[in-house]
Amino acid sequence: MSTAVVDAQDMTELMTDPELGSRVFTLRRSKPGTFAEEGVHQPAFDERQMQGIVQPATAREIELMAEGEHLDKVIAVWAPEELRCGDGNRLGDVLVIDRETFRVIKCEPWPQAGYWRAFAMGFIAEQP
Amino acid sequence: MITSAWTTDELGAAIRSLVRVVMDLPENTVRPANQLAPTGDQVTEFATVNVIMTDPIGQPSRAVDQTDPDDELSTVEAIEVPIKVVASVNFYRSPIADPTGAARHSSAAFDRAVQFGQRLHLSSSIETMARMGLCLTDVSGARNIPAVVDANWESRGQLDVTFQVIARTTAPIRTITTVPLTTQVQSSGDAIDTTTTEVTS
Numbered sequence: 193m194s195t196a197v198v199d200a201q202d203m204t205e206l207m208t209d210p211e212l213g214s215r216v217f218t219l220r221r222s223k224p225g226t227f228a229e230e231g232v233h234q235p236a237f238d239e240r241q242m243q244g245i246v247q248p249a250t251a252r253e254i255e256l257m258a259e260g261e262h263l264d265k266v267i268a269v270w271a272p273e274e275l276r277c278g279d280g281n282r283l284g285d286v287l288v289i290d291r292e293t294f295r296v297i298k299c300e301p302w303p304q305a306g307y308w309r310a311f312a313m314g315f316i317a318e319q320p
Numbered sequence: 321m322i323t324s325a326w327t328t329d330e331l332g333a334a335i336r337s338l339v340r341v342v343m344d345l346p347e348n349t350v351r352p353a354n355q356l357a358p359t360g361d362q363v364t365e366f367a368t369v370n371v372i373m374t375d376p377i378g379q380p381s382r383a384v385d386q387t388d389p390d391d392e393l394s395t396v397e398a399i400e401v402p403i404k405v406v407a408s409v410n411f412y413r414s415p416i417a418d419p420t421g422a423a424r425h426s427s428a429a430f431d432r433a434v435q436f437g438q439r440l441h442l443s444s445s446i447e448t449m450a451r452m453g454l455c456l457t458d459v460s461g462a463r464n465i466p467a468v469v470d471a472n473w474e475s476r477g478q479l480d481v482t483f484q485v486i487a488r489t490t491a492p493i494r495t496i497t498t499v500p501l502t503t504q505v506q507s508s509g510d511a512i513d514t515t516t517t518e519v520t521s
Binding site: 227233281282 | 329333336351352364
C-alpha cells in the first residue's frame with residue numbers, strides 16, 4: 193500500500209471557471225460609516241463586481257448555523273478573493289446575485305489553497 | 321394635517337442623549353439597541369437604549385388652540401396624553417485589557433448601570449430631563465448580566481428607567497369664514513323682497 197502526499201492545490205483557477213458554475217455578481221463591501229441622531233449608524237459601502245461559484249447551502253451546513261437562520265435562504269459561495277463577515281470594526285459583505293441580496297454570515301478562509309468559502313443569508317432589499 | 325409630538329425613535333434619541341450626558345460618555349457610544357453596527361474591540365465600552373413599553377395614563381386633556389395668534393384660521397384641536405415610557409438601558413464591556421488584548425474580568429458595565437440609576441437624581445440630571453420633556457418616575461435596580469461573546473465573558477449591566485412624557489396630538493379644525501344669508505320678506509299682495517348678505521366670522 194502506498195501513501196501519496198498531496199500538496200495543497202491552488203484552486204484560484206477553478207473559482208473563475210464557468211464550467212464549474214462560476215459567475216459574476218456584485219460585492220458591496222462596508223467602509224467606515226458615520227453616526228447621526230445620537231448613535232444611529234449610517235453604513236457606507238463600496239461596490240464592485242467579483243466572480244465565484246454560488247450554490248444553495250446543504251441541509252447539513254444549515255443545520256450547523258444558529259437556529260434563527262434555518263428558515264432563511266442561505267447560499268454557499270466560493271470565491272478567489274476574500275469574503276468578509278461582520279466584526280467589531282465593520283459590517284459583513286453584501287452580495288447581489290440575480291437581483292437578490294445576501295449578507296455574509298460565516299466565512300471559511302483558505303487563502304493558501306486560493307479560495308474563500310462563505311455562507312450568506314438572503315434578505316429582501318429595497319428595489320431601486 | 322394631524323401631527324403627534326413623539327415618535328419612539330425621537331424618544332429613544334432623547335433618552336440616549338440623556339444617558340450620554342449623565343454618564344459623560346463620548347459621542348455616539350450610546351446607541352439604539354438591536355442595531356447592525358460595528359462596536360469596536362472587547363474593551364471599547366458602549367451602551368444601548370431600547371424603549372420597551374409606552375403606556376397611556378388616565379384620560380387625555382382636550383383643548384382648542386391657535387397655532388398662530390394672528391391667524392384665526394390656525395385653530396387646532398389639541399389632545400395631550402400623559403404616557404408612561406419604560407426604557408431598558410444596557411451598558412457593555414469593561415475598559416481594562418489583559419496582556420492578550422482580551423477584556424479582563426470586571427464588573428465595570430454593571431457598575432455603570434448602578435451609577436446611572438444614582439446619577440439620574442442629581443439636580444443637573446433633573447434639569448437635563450426637564451429640558452428634554454422627560455419626567456423621571458422610577459429607576460429599577462441594576463442587573464448584572466454578563467454574557468459570553470467572542471470566546472470571553474463580556475461585562476454587562478442593565479436597568480429599566482421609567483419616564484412620563486406628554487404626547488400632544490393636534491388636528492386642524494375647519495373654520496367657517498363666511499355664511500351667506502338670504503332673507504325674503506313679503507306682505508300680502510306685495511312682491512317678495514329679497515335681501516342677501518354675508519356674515520363673516
